Amino acid sequence: MPQETALITGAAGFIGSHLTERLLQENYNVLGLDSFTDFYARDVKENNLRAARQNSRFTFVEADLRTADLRDLLTRHNVKSIFHQAGQAGVRPSWGKDFEPYVERNILATQALLEAVATLPHPAQIKKFVFAGSSSVYGDAERFPTSEEDLPRPLSPYGVTKLAAEHLCFLYAKQFGLPVVALRYFSVYGPRQRPDMWINIFIDAMLRGKTIRVFGNGEQTRELTFVSDIVNANLLALNAPNGAPRVYNIGGGTRSTLNAVLEMLGEIAGTQPRVEYHARAAGDHLHGAADISRAQRDLAYAPRVTLEEGLRKQYAWQKAQLANPQA
Numbered sequence: 409m410p411q412e413t414a415l416i417t418g419a420a421g422f423i424g425s426h427l428t429e430r431l432l433q434e435n436y437n438v439l440g441l442d443s444f445t446d447f448y449a450r451d452v453k454e455n456n457l458r459a460a461r462q463n464s465r466f467t468f469v470e471a472d473l474r475t476a477d478l479r480d481l482l483t484r485h486n487v488k489s490i491f492h493q494a495g496q497a498g499v500r501p502s503w504g505k506d507f508e509p510y511v512e513r514n515i516l517a518t519q520a521l522l523e524a525v526a527t528l529p530h531p532a533q534i535k536k537f538v539f540a541g542s543s544s545v546y547g548d549a550e551r552f553p554t555s556e557e558d559l560p561r562p563l564s565p566y567g568v569t570k571l572a573a574e575h576l577c578f579l580y581a582k583q584f585g586l587p588v589v590a591l592r593y594f595s596v597y598g599p600r601q602r603p604d605m606w607i608n609i610f611i612d613a614m615l616r617g618k619t620i621r622v623f624g625n626g627e628q629t630r631e632l633t634f635v636s637d638i639v640n641a642n643l644l645a646l647n648a649p650n651g652a653p654r655v656y657n658i659g660g661g662t663r664s665t666l667n668a669v670l671e672m673l674g675e676i677a678g679t680q681p682r683v684e685y686h687a688r689a690a691g692d693h694l695h696g697a698a699d700i701s702r703a704q705r706d707l708a709y710a711p712r713v714t715l716e717e718g719l720r721k722q723y724a725w726q727k728a729q730l731a732n733p734q735a
Contacts (some may be wrong), residue, residue: 421456499567512571546562607719628666
């Protein structure tokens with residue numbers, strides 16, 4: 409028998425589509441919601457949903473969180489858990505006149521969803537509200553690995569809106585008793601990664617024989633987390649302790665320089681990447697590393713995919729996509 413229904417916002421996105429498929433595998437009913445924003449091509453997102461649409465336990469609604477009748481959706485589908493993956497991504501585009509979509513899709517959309525849950529006839533029907541946070545809230549942290557106790561100091565407008573959305577989740581948790589769990593993702597990669605993300609860009613350039621542009625000297629570090637580990641963390645969050653709202657770092661256990669990633673990709677591809685170095689971009693933090701001890705203790709979270717294994721999977725996927733985009 410199918411289990412309870414889960415709502416996934418941003419279901420057509422990189423992480424949302426992987427989470428959708430995993431929950432369907434776990435015998436959940438899934439209500440997927442996405443507005444198909446124009447941040448990248450719609451056909452990419454439609455391809456992400458192809459497998460899920462063939463499952464009878466998947467229901468898809470194309471809607472904007474700010475205008476949809478969320479209370480009706482939550483009630484009619486008897487939603488028991490929420491995975492809020494939707495949002496406006498991208499550090500570098502969040503400056504200047506392009507800031508408005510970040511406010512709308514990260515802050516206002518999150519508030520609309522929280523308000524819908526808080527005003528349900530029986531808010532207790534929602535067992536967990538899992539929020540997709542970001543390590544961008546830390547900026548250039550004072551220490552590495554960085555723990556949840558360290559003061560957030562975002563360096564970009566994007567990071568500011570993700571932190572604001574996270575605070576809204578905690579505010580509604582404390583005011584209305586919503587069972588909130590926030591997961592701060594560290595540099596997620598893997599098949600279906602958004603085309604604007606740097607590993608996707610690096611691999612695409614190598615496959616096409618183009619020069620890779622690196623902003624900075626390449627010695628900046630990132631904690632790289634494979635998408636299946638992120639999905640596992642979301643499922644584990646359903647069993648997070650009840651009570652006060654919880655926040656957890658979700659990292660991959662591997663901190664690497666961009667140059668080291670380029671070297672590994674060269675070995676995987678059997679070719680030497682052509683690289684140009686440019687000035688560091690505004691909003692890019694120098695280093696990132698996650699202290700995941702809290703997630704290990706409370707959620708039994710442990711990353712399973714090594715960096716080399718994950719890069720090989722993403723490289724193979726992008727190579728197949730380039731050969732046949734409809735694959």
